[in-house]
Amino acid sequence: MASYHSISLHNTINLPHVKPNSGLPSKLRPNLSHSMQPRRIKASVVAQSQPYWRAIESEIDTFLDKSIPVRHPEAVFEPMRHLTFAAPRTAASALCVAACELVGGDRSHAMAAAAAVHLVHAAAYAHEHLPLTDRPRPEAEHKYGPNIELLTGDGIVPFGFELLSRSVGPARPERILRVMIEISRAGGSKGIIDGLYKEEEIVDQNSRFEFIEYVCKKKYGEIHACAAASGAILGGGSDGDIQKLWNFGLYAGTVRGLLERKGGVEIENIVRKLRDLALKELEGFHGKKNVEIFSSLVAEPSLCSA
Amino acid sequence: MASYHSISLHNTINLPHVKPNSGLPSKLRPNLSHSMQPRRIKASVVAQSQPYWRAIESEIDTFLDKSIPVRHPEAVFEPMRHLTFAAPRTAASALCVAACELVGGDRSHAMAAAAAVHLVHAAAYAHEHLPLTDRPRPEAEHKYGPNIELLTGDGIVPFGFELLSRSVGPARPERILRVMIEISRAGGSKGIIDGLYKEEEIVDQNSRFEFIEYVCKKKYGEIHACAAASGAILGGGSDGDIQKLWNFGLYAGTVRGLLERKGGVEIENIVRKLRDLALKELEGFHGKKNVEIFSSLVAEPSLCSA
Numbered sequence: 001m002a003s004y005h006s007i008s009l010h011n012t013i014n015l016p017h018v019k020p021n022s023g024l025p026s027k028l029r030p031n032l033s034h035s036m037q038p039r040r041i042k043a044s045v046v047a048q049s050q051p052y053w054r055a056i057e058s059e060i061d062t063f064l065d066k067s068i069p070v071r072h073p074e075a076v077f078e079p080m081r082h083l084t085f086a087a088p089r090t091a092a093s094a095l096c097v098a099a100c101e102l103v104g105g106d107r108s109h110a111m112a113a114a115a116a117v118h119l120v121h122a123a124a125y126a127h128e129h130l131p132l133t134d135r136p137r138p139e140a141e142h143k144y145g146p147n148i149e150l151l152t153g154d155g156i157v158p159f160g161f162e163l164l165s166r167s168v169g170p171a172r173p174e175r176i177l178r179v180m181i182e183i184s185r186a187g188g189s190k191g192i193i194d195g196l197y198k199e200e201e202i203v204d205q206n207s208r209f210e211f212i213e214y215v216c217k218k219k220y221g222e223i224h225a226c227a228a229a230s231g232a233i234l235g236g237g238s239d240g241d242i243q244k245l246w247n248f249g250l251y252a253g254t255v256r257g258l259l260e261r262k263g264g265v266e267i268e269n270i271v272r273k274l275r276d277l278a279l280k281e282l283e284g285f286h287g288k289k290n291v292e293i294f295s296s297l298v299a300e301p302s303l304c305s306a
Numbered sequence: 307m308a309s310y311h312s313i314s315l316h317n318t319i320n321l322p323h324v325k326p327n328s329g330l331p332s333k334l335r336p337n338l339s340h341s342m343q344p345r346r347i348k349a350s351v352v353a354q355s356q357p358y359w360r361a362i363e364s365e366i367d368t369f370l371d372k373s374i375p376v377r378h379p380e381a382v383f384e385p386m387r388h389l390t391f392a393a394p395r396t397a398a399s400a401l402c403v404a405a406c407e408l409v410g411g412d413r414s415h416a417m418a419a420a421a422a423v424h425l426v427h428a429a430a431y432a433h434e435h436l437p438l439t440d441r442p443r444p445e446a447e448h449k450y451g452p453n454i455e456l457l458t459g460d461g462i463v464p465f466g467f468e469l470l471s472r473s474v475g476p477a478r479p480e481r482i483l484r485v486m487i488e489i490s491r492a493g494g495s496k497g498i499i500d501g502l503y504k505e506e507e508i509v510d511q512n513s514r515f516e517f518i519e520y521v522c523k524k525k526y527g528e529i530h531a532c533a534a535a536s537g538a539i540l541g542g543g544s545d546g547d548i549q550k551l552w553n554f555g556l557y558a559g560t561v562r563g564l565l566e567r568k569g570g571v572e573i574e575n576i577v578r579k580l581r582d583l584a585l586k587e588l589e590g591f592h593g594k595k596n597v598e599i600f601s602s603l604v605a606e607p608s609l610c611s612a
Contacts (some may be wrong), residue, residue: 001582005462032530036437043546060410060609073495073496073500073503073504075497075503075504076496076499076500077495112343120464123460124460128462129455129458130456131438132437132438132452132453132456134451134452136452145440146438146440147438147440147506148503150433150436150456151433151499151500151502151503151532152495153431153460154430154433154459154460154463154494154499155494155499156495157464157494158463158489158490158493158494158495159367159494159495161467161486161490161491162486162491164495165483165484165486165490166487166489168483169482173479173480173482174474174479175485176479177471177474177479177482177483178471180467180468180471180486181468181472182469184464184465184468184471185468186463187462187464188381188463188465188468188492189379189383189386189458189461189465190379190382190462193382193457193460193461194379194382194456196455197381197382197457198377198379198381200453202326205528255520295550297519298311303394
């Protein structure tokens with residue numbers, strides 16, 4: 001089963017006013033001409049959100065578990081199943097399901113897309129940790145040799161697209177194709193792959209913090225953005241809702257990537273700025289069931305006030 | 307631009323009667339209870355087919371050329387374009403377009419699928435040649451380091467799915483999703499990836515020739531089968547036509563994979579058997595425009611009579 005990065009965190013957070021220099025493409029920057037008020041994430045909301053996220057994660061796990069039985073050829077499917085569940089869970093898959101529900105859809109419509117998002121992430125994770133000659137890589141235990149891990153990663157991505165293509169029963173074909181484009185982009189050369197390319201260049205230079213933000217946006221932000229937008233598409237959300245949830249996912253995913261780096265005051269400042277932008281995107285959903293739960297995805301203990 | 311494995315070959319071939327032991331899954335074996343007649347491939351047909359295949363290949367190249375401009379981020383897209391065109395062309399992509407036309411469709415409907423088939427092949431080819439520590443691999447020149455070639459291969463597959471998803475204008479969404487399933491399976495753990503896994507096990511053993519046949523079916527046969535079926539799906543072919551073209555592609559692709567090995571009399575016997583099965587699948591299309599051209603895909607000089 002999947003290991004988890006805990007989805008939600010704790011306490012009440014006071015977010016200070018920050019300047020609207022997001023480091024994100026200008027078209028993605030919200031209009032911040034009006035004075036922004038500090039936004040608060042209530043501890044009670046964060047606590048209440050836990051069962052919601054856990055229930056979704058459990059359903060996605062069950063879906064993946066049924067989708068990847070060890071079958072012929074076992075030499076291929078056994079490592080495929082292992083690497084799928086060995087990859088640490090991100091919040092992206094659960095965000096996909098939650099976004100579907102937020103816009104009024106049934107969560108079953110987003111389950112295959114949520115699984116595909118995890119599979120794309122799991123494949124990237126396997127290749128990120130592959131022992132190669134010229135890539136600095138994180139340490140990891142390897143159950144299989146590099147050739148098996150390479151080929152298994154290669155097999156996981158098409159399997160994700162196959163799962164998604166087959167989900168045409170609960171979801172409409174044109175919506176699935178739109179989701180396919182979202183996942184292709186986020187999991188491909190303009191998303192995760194760009195982040196993995198650029199990550200090697202992170203060194204102590206002048207542009208360091210903006211560059212780290214860029215890499216986190218590519219490696220983590222865009223897969224969360226695509227997941228949230230995909231859920232909204234499959235749930236029948238309006239184009240406006242889809243865009244807002246895409247933006248929220250981008251900010252929230254980038255924040256979650258940055259928080260793993262623990263990079264000191266400069267990184268904390270970027271995190272505060274992005275968290276505030278993320279919460280602003282949620283304002284359009286005010287009054288909708290579960291919307292407050294989304295804020296728990298950008299909560300972080302070290303930035304909490306008293 | 308792509309380098310080519312010449313699609314069609316020469317001369318007149320006499321195919322001897324062969325026993326119906328195809329080495330393929332039993333459900334795929336045609337009913338061979340009636341005596342089979344030797345089938346002939348006319349030299350004139352083979353010669354006439356050349357401009358047809360060249361024209362299709364040229365159109366696919368143009369489509370790929372426009373689809374993968376070197377754009378931001380250049381560090382990602384430049385190697386992606388390079389590895390896409392560096393992979394030797396198989397007949398699979400052209401077969402996709404030809405199958406679409408054979409069932410009465412417009413070739414433009416199959417162009418994105420043909421490109422996606424080539425991209426899936428190009429990604430597998432890049433990873434097959436990747437310098438890793440525990441994989442015996444063919445020799446190849448490397449313009450980039452292994453990390454770039456790894457990540458570029460990872461980026462190529464989602465790009466293929468994105469291209470296909472975007473082709474909903476000329477083609478119908480439910481047909482595209484069906485094609486997506488075909489390409490996912492052929493390019494994934496039950497197709498090319500299984501072939502690459504098993505290829506390492508090819509040694510001089512009792513089951514050697516059947517095993518080589520299995521590997522060629524997985525590495526080459528299934529991508530040709532999926533390409534032919536995808537073209538038929540997009541061209542609006544009947545389920546019967548789609549199945550026949552899938553079978554034809556499987557036999558033809560396996561033959562083409564085996565012919566690259568030049569394995570002596572035993573391999574030649576398997577080739578003859580599969581070629582005969584391939585030509586039998588074409589009988590259902592008798593009288594249709596271009597059907598004879600398909601036979602050139604299984605022609606091979608060393609097996610020619612006279």
